Amino acid sequence: MKKNSLDKASWENRYTNSQIGWNIGYPSTPIKAYIDQLEDRTIKILIPGAGNSYEAEYLWNKGYENVYVLDFAKQPLENLKHRVKIFPEDQLLNCDFFDLNNQFDLILEQTFFCALSPNLRKRYVEKMHQLLKPNGKLVGLFFDFELTKSGPPFGGNVSEYTSLFEESFKIKTIEKSINSIKERQGKELFFIFESP
Template identity: 70%
Template structure:
């Protein structure tokens, strides 16, 4: 199937310009904030892809995590982050395509980026996540838990699909319904923690719906 490419930088820039940003809750997502609050090592390298207005990045920065990098193909939300947190290093605010990154990170935080990609790109997403993580790196965050639609964004999905996508390249530490989602998303989110498997690892999670 030919991949759709209409969800490009111009598309997202226009969404921010027109304030059509229903995914933007104006603060760090509660499940992710709770996860951040239990992190002990503040020196770890962290990436937030498709970061948008980057409230999680702002929260990390203000709480002593200085090795935080955000990337988005839309410039406007990145400018918003810089205005809110002027001391956030400009070289850690990347206006580029996530799939062109070549860095290495200990932790990647997923928040409404995966669901914004056309489903044809989901395998590419998994491969790139694996590539960008250090050998013991993790990706954590939230996936939407509702029926996959060909119309979006956001595009949905379910636990079985996510397991099938990530199982070969990641150890599935947690993939369960979020217990502390914001009111608007209660019952519609899965919280997850996936750890990168070393190349060549064949052990797989027992997939259940």
Template identity: 55%
Template sequence: MNLSEKFWEKKYETQKIGWDLGVVSPPLKFYFDQLTNKELKILIPGGGNSYEAEYLFNNGFKNVSVVDICHNPLENLKDRVPSFPENQLIHGNFFDLEATFDLIIEQTFFCAINPDLRLKYASKMRDLLSDEGKLVGLFFDAKLNEDHPPFGGNKEEYINYFEAHFIMDIFTECYNSYHNRQEMELFVKFVKK
């Protein structure tokens, strides 16, 4: 299964971006609104059009970076937020990234990568986080597709990927999901061990 840059660029070009809510995800907005440290170094991997990055940036979080394998969504974010720093819009493969962050936001990236990479994802997340850094976001709790994204899964499966690397501070059914994702998401806050 080749989920290459070309694969994803074609999705944007043909507007086959069903994962794109067009707004900041409600559970993430609720979480962001509780954050008080505007100096946090934040990463949004596979950020797509990244309404989350836009929301954070417009609310005073200036150390927000987005990494995406495609140019198209990074350009879309730049068009919507012209003052967003270019060097924080990273065109590249998440797994090649070398930096550290205080907080990494998961929003439809995990379900977009080949499931064979999930253990590698968990390990890479740990590597990218500073001491006591947090991975916060949403995972699908549903059986979805097996041959193309989005790929689903469940809590029991996910525990196997993350328990070696993280303290699972919050790992629960999401009560405030976007309307078309009700009863299909888990909200997580994992703290680096």
């Protein structure tokens, strides 16, 4: 069964051909602000569909050594390893997110959910619930624009996201992002969902 409308080879080709419009070249401002208020540097963190992983690099440089980076494509993981030479190989996960079997205290979401075919959203919620430890948090950004058939990125809105996640998570926050990068201002929602 095909798990994504874009297979592994398609994602690899996007990196090879520099078709990576989501890549901003530095940590996303809302995610960076969230990281900056964290205190426990021992927590186990996952960044799925991490791309070039500037957030992982930022976390690592701040002393968070229990960071796992997952991507379907190998090239972005190699790009992170090139920038952070001591990043542990066993924390670079080149696999399908839906095949991952582990648990985390915090999962950071940015440009992964919106890259998945919308018909995988319920599965995404189930998998995130499975991957989080009790009281673990799923934190990040969703796009706030009409869900269309064209994509990625695929959009949505507060009520759609709330109804999708509320059965499996405590919705702590879901609101307009006030510190998005210029290109995404007014188009992002910042959220914090907690695993029961």
